[in-house]
Amino acid sequence: xxxxxxxxxxxxxxxxxxxxxxxxxxxxxxxxxxxxxxxxxxxxxxxxxxxxxxxxxxxxxxxxxxxxxxxxxxxxxxxxxxxxxxxxxxxxxxxxxxxxxxxxxxxxxxxxxxxxxxxxxxxxxxxxxxxxxxxxxxxxxxxxxxxxxxxxxxxxxxxxxxxxxxxxxxxxxxxxxxxxxxxxxxxxxxxxxxxxxxxxxxxxxxxxxxxxxxxxxxxxxxxxxxxxxxxxxxxxxxxxxxxxxxxxxxxxxxxxxxxxxxxxxxxxxxxxxxxxxxxxxxxxxxxxxxxxx
Numbered sequence: 545x546x547x548x549x550x551x552x553x554x555x556x557x558x559x560x561x562x563x564x565x566x567x568x569x570x571x572x573x574x575x576x577x578x579x580x581x582x583x584x585x586x587x588x589x590x591x592x593x594x595x596x597x598x599x600x601x602x603x604x605x606x607x608x609x610x611x612x613x614x615x616x617x618x619x620x621x622x623x624x625x626x627x628x629x630x631x632x633x634x635x636x637x638x639x640x641x642x643x644x645x646x647x648x649x650x651x652x653x654x655x656x657x658x659x660x661x662x663x664x665x666x667x668x669x670x671x672x673x674x675x676x677x678x679x680x681x682x683x684x685x686x687x688x689x690x691x692x693x694x695x696x697x698x699x700x701x702x703x704x705x706x707x708x709x710x711x712x713x714x715x716x717x718x719x720x721x722x723x724x725x726x727x728x729x730x731x732x733x734x735x736x737x738x739x740x741x742x743x744x745x746x747x748x749x750x751x752x753x754x755x756x757x758x759x760x761x762x763x764x765x766x767x768x769x770x771x772x773x774x775x776x777x778x779x780x781x782x783x784x785x786x787x788x789x790x791x792x793x794x795x796x797x798x799x800x801x802x803x804x805x806x807x808x809x810x811x812x813x814x815x816x817x818x819x820x821x822x823x824x825x826x827x828x829x830x831x832x833x834x835x836x837x
Contacts, residue, residue, distance in 0.1 A: 546571040576603040579612035591626040634829040642833045651711040651832030652810040656824035659803045671788040683740045687727040695749040702772030707811040734760040742782045751777035754786040762798045768806040
């Protein structure tokens with residue numbers, strides 16, 4: 545099938561990355577597939593590029609994905625990229641394509657969902673109200689309050705040692721500007737960012753955090769983002785405590801919200817146990833793949 549691969553102008557360039565895009569169309573100029581490539585502009589992270597390829601089901605097995613991948617690989621190499629990362633649902637045509645093109649599996653992600661209508665409010669309240677000596681909970685919507693901004697940026701390093709199987713992930717250097725930029729990005733696309741933190745009562749610093757993004761109209765499903773506790777504060781049940789409070793707030797604030805989604809690396813047994821204890825049920829598995837360029 546004759547194909548035309550057209551580079552597109554993507555306005556979604558953030559302060560720390562830029563995105564390239566391509567459109568595949570047939571001889572009649574009918575779109576049949578797309579590819580998006582996220583390139584980091586952070587120092588020390590430019591070697592890793594993130595790829596997403598989508599082909600209309602009726603147009604698969606006609607070379608569309610291969611042509612789009614070739615364009616993305618060429619662009620990544622010209623940008624000094626050394627590794628291309630992609631994800632696919634386990635057992636899907638996308639996974640079979642990545643394997644056929646030389647990608648190696650490096651990560652298994654388990655997705656789970658908590659139907660908010662099924663949440664037992666008394667059990668949730670028992671978790672949230674249980675004392676955690678030396679700590680207290682705080683929360684906000686949108687951008688972090690100014691008095692917590694510095695230690696909230698510092699607590700983001702709690703994610704650096706999370707289990708990620710064999711995946712090569714960049715270490716993100718967080719500062720106050722980056723934290724605020726991330727919150728602004730969520731706001732600009734029309735969603736709502738909710739953050740719950742555990743504060744060390746000895747000095748008021750942030751010891752752990754969990755983030756939840758809810759669709760702007762308050763319907764559908766929310767999505768958990770990062771959850772982490774600094775190494776020096778682990779072993780006190782803070783992760784489960786914060787996540788339970790996040791669930792409690794979502795249920796109280798958004799009566800039309802259907803559920804909450806979360807994804808966890810298969811090797812992250814601690815976070816998976818937290819999710820299980822709160823009632824999250826598995827939905828599907830995704831595989832992470834990488835290609836050395």
